[in-house]
Amino acid sequence: MKISLKQRKLKSGKISLSIEYYKGSETSPEGKRRHIRENENLKLFLHDEPKNAIERKENKETLALAKKILAIREAEFYQGRFDLKNTAKSKRRFLDFFNEKAEEKSDSIKNYGTWTATLVHLKRHITPNTTFEEIDENFVKNVRQYFDKYAQTKSNLPLSLNSKYTYFNKFKAALRAAFDEGYLSINYSSKIKSFEQAESQREYLTFQELQKLAKTPCKYEILKSAFLFSCLTGLRWSDINKMYWAEVRDEDSQSRINFIQKKTDGVEYLYISKQARDLLGERKNPLDRVFTGLKYSAVYNNELVRWCNRSGISKHITFHSGRHTNAVLLLENGADIYTVSKRLGHKEIRTTAIYAKIVDQKMKEASNLIPEIKW
Incomplete structure (x- = not known):
């Protein structure tokens, strides 16, 4: 792709500035060649024939600003904003990347388990040597279809709606991370709809x-x-x-727990009954x-x-x-x-x-x- 600054004279006598993205050419079935161009109107204007020092100064400042914007667009191009992929990163195998993301979740037992379970399913459907350069919208749709129609549990039963929702969302999370880290030039996770989440059954005791x-x-x-x-x-x-015992506060009439909820990181103050306090036993050192x-x-x-x-x-x-x-x-x-x-x-x-x-x-x-x- 070639990015350049273009000038176009308007009927008003001013010159409009824009950035042209030249994406090459293609040949139609009839044999005609067509150049592929896109333009971004900067909404900046030059005086066609500046009449005084003020207009010449305005032209100089406006042109300088346009060139700065051009430099930004060129930098974005090299960062992959216009479908330019990093050659080295595009050759990386997707399943290796997903496994790396799963290992990053190892500090959370439940989350890590979900990521590794998703990886098991992905290994059944995606070939080991699949690289990022092979990933496109059809690839993502195909993975969604696998979870929807073909994936099974260890008991050879179809996945529940909540399992489809959970596993496919982990897959999308990996795609989102790949885009953020430059492995993909398009955020495919935002292009494919996820599954609906069903209301799960809450098993409880009477x-x-x-x-x-x-x-x-x-x-x-x-x-x-x-x-x-x-x-x-x-x-x-x-x-x-x-x-820890430091979180257990025995007050005059009742006990309470002052703690940071691990799931939400929110500070909680929870009063507990005498029977619940009795289950804790005798107080020990604050850090025990x-x-x-x-x-x-x-x-x-x-x-x-x-x-x-x-x-x-x-x-x-x-x-x-x-x-x-x-x-x-x-x-x-x-x-x-x-x-x-x-x-x-x-x-x-x-x-x-x-x-x-x-x-x-x-x-x-x-x-x-x-x-x-x-x-």
């Missing part, structure tokens, strides 16, 4: 189930205490796991972890399921179900939705409204509990 679980032995007491604490407070695993020995692992996850099974609960309960349980129990026992939203640290009330739907459903079920009256 009060009766929670009561049974509390009475059932668990192989790891620290896991039992932490999970019950989540049910009573609504705290996430990440916030419970990193909790409250739940010493708690860790994220398949062993603990499996024991949580077995613990539920031993108590007669067949639901698929995860540690995060404790947070759902807390929200539902609060709403069932009279807490208003705004208070629950604030306690859970939600930024938007619509996030909390999902739990209100669950309570409404239970109200509908309760309407049929009374036996039918015989007339």
Whole structure:
């Protein structure tokens, strides 16, 4: 591409300045050659025949400004703004780049797991030697179609809508990063629509189930205490796991937790019940972890399921179900939705409204509990 400053004389007698982008030529099926040009009107004007020193000075300053803009456009061209790709970067393999982005997420267990799961799917569909110079809009559409119609779970079942949404968004995030870092000259992530996100099911425990679980032995007491604490407070695993005694404030009538929510980085002040405080045990040094020995692992996850099974609960309960349980129990026992939203640290009330739907459903079920009256 050739970029140049052009002048065009107007009927008014002034000269209009513009930048011309010459992109070569093409030959039509009829054999005619056509030059491809684009123009950017700078809306700057010169005096055609300056009559005095003032007009000559204005011409000089205007022309200098136009040349500066031309220099900026030339710099943008070399940065890839006009489909000029960095040859070295365009030869890099896309899957290697995606793997690099995934490794950057290793400090977040959940996020890292999602990126690596997406990579597994991409390896099934994209050939290992695919480079950035092969990526175009059709390539991105093809990947979307793979997630929509052909990708399967480990059980050979089609992906759920939320899985499609999550995996394809990670793919788009990688494309966006590639554009920002100069591997792509076009941001393809903004050109392809993502999947809609379905409303996910919130698995939770009823009060009766929670009561049974509390009475059932668990192989790891620290896991039992932490999970019950989540049910009573609504705290996430990440916030419970990193909790230090300095964050636990025992006041005259009640205790509270002052902490920075790991997911949102927001400062939270959460009052907790006496029963929740009792689960923490005796106070230790300020910099000691409250739940010493708690860790994220398949062993603990499996024991949580077995613990539920031993108590007669067949639901698929995860540690995060404790947070759902807390929200539902609060709403069932009279807490208003705004208070629950604030306690859970939600930024938007619509996030909390999902739990209100669950309570409404239970109200509908309760309407049929009374036996039918015989007339």
